[in-house]
Amino acid sequence: MSAVAPSGARHPGPIPACAGIGLRAPHYRELLADRPPLGWLEVHSENYFGDGPPLDYLEQLRAHYPVSLHGVGLSLGSTDPLDRRHLRNLKALIARVAPGLVSEHLSWSSVGGTYLNDLLPLPYTEEALALFIARVGEAQDFLGRELLIENPSSYLQYRHSTIPEAEFLAEIARASGCGLLLDVNNVYVSAANHGFDALRYLRTVPAAAVKEIHLAGFSVNRYADGEVLIDTHSTRVAPPVWALYRAAVQRLGRLPTLIEWDTDIPALAVLLDEMRQADAVLNEPCHADVA
Amino acid sequence: MPTLPELQRDFVAAVFDADSERFPGEVRDGRFGGARLFQIYRNNVFLSLTGALAAVYPVVQCLVGAGFFDYLADNFIRAHRPDSGNLHDFGGELAEFLAGFPACADHPYLPDVARLEWAYHRVFHAAAPAFDLAALGAVPPEQYGALRFGLSPGARLIVSDYPLLAIWRANQPGAGDTTVDLGAGGERLLVFRRALEVEFKLLAPGEYALLDALRDGATLEHASERALAAAADFDLAACLQQQVALGTLTNTSTLS
Known part of the structure; x- marks a missing residue:
């Protein structure tokens, strides 16, 4: 590939404690041409495993903005062996992009070699906890760096789950040394779907382990006898999610916060507007880190 | 449980x-x-x-x-x-x-359309290693015939009995004329990347035969024999020069 920014020209690595946006293909050229002020960019790691134009655009943008990598395909919660090819691709991308943060999900997406391209829920049992801790450890050892693990949104729970999700995440972080990515929209969606208390969830997550926050919009599937919230990343952040975000920031302090928007992608200006709203919340006084 | x-x-x-x-x-x-x-x-x-x-x-x-x-x-x-x-x-x-x-x-043309779109997709995401002219310069000309060039991962060949390019263009967003004469005849296509864009090039029979043979691992000598069999007036030097300029050939695995 051509036009790789010399490493000296790269933006310094750390992701700043302000808002950023998910980088999507329709915005590559506008971002490069206008270089609007924004805190940082996050990409889906797998979209850059190839060595074509997407990686070229990312490397050009990397010269101007900090970048974090967010994986959706590692299938950490699977009982299949970890996919070494996927890990090697991720490690090569990390070496090339020098991301400030690297994250994946508390979920599984494959078994028996079949991938469902979805973030599927784990049962929260001692068996699944031990497996997930071991797999995060294996991935972190292979990559030689810390992973952040994100809480999923979910539409079902299992009969035999025994551990509340926030405690499950806390134990993963404690035992594997990984960090956590708190997706506030996912907390809201799952709390609404399963009827748990989102604020209590926020209080249970180990504050010191959380190093990034995600915000996104959800859709509502309405039925004659009720509704289900679906985590579609296709709209603006909903008002109650902004309220929950404010509560999260008050407890956790200022953290890098991503606006995710992955389907029905809007004009860049809309993403930047959402980003500025997140920055406004981060800049309100009286957060934990100012006290 | x-x-x-x-x-x-x-x-x-x-x-x-x-x-x-x-x-x-x-x-x-x-x-x-x-x-x-x-x-x-x-x-x-x-x-x-x-x-x-x-x-x-x-x-x-x-x-x-x-x-x-x-x-x-x-x-x-x-x-x-x-x-x-x-x-x-x-x-x-x-x-x-x-x-x-x-x-x-x-x-019956749908499978070929799908082949073309898959080629486009793979070419878009592929690495495109540069052709190493310096390494080629170090080879004595009398040994050229034994060289094996490869087709770049950023290039693919498609052959069809249908006018694929016309079908593809007529079905792009904003295409004006969407009429395609399916009986217009077949074509040989090169799908490749120039800078950050995927492009198509119609190939003459000799060009296609050469690239097809090189892709399958033939030596330059055998590939040019195949090209001449497909088109008696095939010009090897002109074709190679053009393909190297388009970045569709690699020699990094064969000369290093």
Whole structure:
């Protein structure tokens, strides 16, 4: 590939404690041409495993903005062996992009070699906890760096789950040394779907382990006898999610916060507007880190 | 209580088998019954995979219509479940699948259209190593015939009995004239990348024969014999010069 920014020209690595946006293909050229002020960019790691134009655009943008990598395909919660090819691709991308943060999900997406391209829920049992801790450890050892693990949104729970999700995440972080990515929209969606208390969830997550926050919009599937919230990343952040975000920031302090928007992608200006709203919340006084 | 491997196998089986009743029994009834909650995942899996196919095959989708494409995708996904955590690897068998899909038998050009779109997709995401002219310069000319050049991962060849390029262009967003004479004859196409864009080039029979032979590992001598057999007036030097300029050939694995 051509036009790789010399490493000296790269933006310094750390992701700043302000808002950023998910980088999507329709915005590559506008971002490069206008270089609007924004805190940082996050990409889906797998979209850059190839060595074509997407990686070229990312490397050009990397010269101007900090970048974090967010994986959706590692299938950490699977009982299949970890996919070494996927890990090697991720490690090569990390070496090339020098991301400030690297994250994946508390979920599984494959078994028996079949991938469902979805973030599927784990049962929260001692068996699944031990497996997930071991797999995060294996991935972190292979990559030689810390992973952040994100809480999923979910539409079902299992009969035999025994551990509340926030405690499950806390134990993963404690035992594997990984960090956590708190997706506030996912907390809201799952709390609404399963009827748990989102604020209590926020209080249970180990504050010191959380190093990034995600915000996104959800859709509502309405039925004659009720509704289900679906985590579609296709709209603006909903008002109650902004309220929950404010509560999260008050407890956790200022953290890098991503606006995710992955389907029905809007004009860049809309993403930047959402980003500025997140920055406004981060800049309100009286957060934990100012006290 | 199922073990985790059992639960995951049951989950995947139930996603592909709407009649499977075993799995929802492990889903806790919530606001809705377990079977309905599980159906949300079944829908999400098929929606996202259908969306991934539509992103790679917009021209096929345009040709068959969105409704039929969903039906096609549903059948394809069941026959070719994704086997990679990288979604860009999914869907490569669609051309072959279309060729054997009875509902598409009246549209025999569809498999070639799918082949072209898959080539476009792979070329878009491929590395495109530079041709090493310096290394070539170090080879004595009398040894040129024994060289083996490869086709770049950023280049693919397609041969069809149909006017593929016209079909592709007529089904792009904003295309003006969408009439295509399917009897206009076949073509040989090179799909390659120039800078950040995927481009097509119509190949003459000799050019196609040369690149096809080089891709299959032939020496330059054998490849040029094949090209001359396809076109008596084939000009090897001009063709090589042009292909090196387009970046479709590699010599890094053969000369280093």
